[in-house]
Amino acid sequence: MSASSQTSVQTSIVVEAPIDRAFTVFTEDIGSWWPPDHHILQAELAEMVFEPHPGGHIYDRGTDGSVCRWARVLAYEPPERVVFSWDISLAWQIESDPTKTSEVEVRFVAESPQRTRVTLEHRHIDHHGEGWEQMRDAVGSPEGWGVGLRRFATRLEGVPTAGG
Amino acid sequence: MTNISALAALGDPTRRAIFEHLADNPSAVGALAQCLPVSRPAVSQHLKVLKDAGLVTDHRDGTRHIYRLDPTGIAELRDYLDRFWNTALASFKARVEEGGGTLP
Numbered sequence: 271m272s273a274s275s276q277t278s279v280q281t282s283i284v285v286e287a288p289i290d291r292a293f294t295v296f297t298e299d300i301g302s303w304w305p306p307d308h309h310i311l312q313a314e315l316a317e318m319v320f321e322p323h324p325g326g327h328i329y330d331r332g333t334d335g336s337v338c339r340w341a342r343v344l345a346y347e348p349p350e351r352v353v354f355s356w357d358i359s360l361a362w363q364i365e366s367d368p369t370k371t372s373e374v375e376v377r378f379v380a381e382s383p384q385r386t387r388v389t390l391e392h393r394h395i396d397h398h399g400e401g402w403e404q405m406r407d408a409v410g411s412p413e414g415w416g417v418g419l420r421r422f423a424t425r426l427e428g429v430p431t432a433g434g
Numbered sequence: 435m436t437n438i439s440a441l442a443a444l445g446d447p448t449r450r451a452i453f454e455h456l457a458d459n460p461s462a463v464g465a466l467a468q469c470l471p472v473s474r475p476a477v478s479q480h481l482k483v484l485k486d487a488g489l490v491t492d493h494r495d496g497t498r499h500i501y502r503l504d505p506t507g508i509a510e511l512r513d514y515l516d517r518f519w520n521t522a523l524a525s526f527k528a529r530v531e532e533g534g535g536t537l538p
Binding site: 277278279281283285286287291292295296299302303304305308369388390392395396397398 | 444447450453454457512515516518519520521522523524525526527528529530531
């Protein structure tokens with residue numbers, strides 16, 4: 271294992287869609303696919319906004335008008351690349367100290383006119399120094415994200431779930 | 435199990451600097467003290483905290499101890515983010531392949 275891979279997470283997925291559409295859905299339409307239980311807002315989520323330029327933010331807006339800016343857009347190069355900071359602490363709170371934030375780089379590569387590979391790297395995760403125990407407690411239960419992942423996999427494969 | 439206080443050890447900026455240096459270059463105490471604005475005894479103390487937290491490990495090379503990252507130390511955080519992004523990208527794939535929706 272290389273040194274950098276120890277402090278980053280990499281994953282990729284191939285989608286049956288043109289590169290322009292993949293990029294647009296990932297950025298402008300982020301609210302349509304972001305896991306709905308992963309928001310910091312106290313209020314109910316009204317919308318997610320991705321400001322499409324370097325220096326912009328990704329933010330959540332609540333139905334009560336509250337706004338939570340949880341990412342800074344560091345690079346915006348449609349339709350091939352976007353980089354944003356991850357200003358979320360391990361306790362799933364806004365991290366105001368930029369030295370304690372990590373960053374996410376997403377690259378889009380056209381494998382054919384109708385197929386796109388999306389590669390994501392979440393790096394410098396060691397910058398998050400505090401709050402590890404709370405985060406583990408929040409997501410480490412058997413009812414945590416593993417269930418959601420299996421539901422998505424089941425849906426993608428078109429297999430009906432037993433008992434809903 | 436990984437020591438759950440592991441990342442709390444990285445709350446200290448000097449320890450984080452040492453940790454990040456070791457991510458790129460496995461090093462002995464003397465080399466770390468030369469490239470960081472910290473005394474050699476202080477480096478040793480920080481390394482002890484990082485080692486107790488399961489973040490770095492060392493091996494003997496002649497008379498020196500060479501420190502490097504312990505690959506299991508931050509495994510839990512990587513697992514957590516790995517699960518998150520796999521979930522999120524699966525949802526993204528489902529959405530982008532719907533074809534219609536609100537987008538052209």
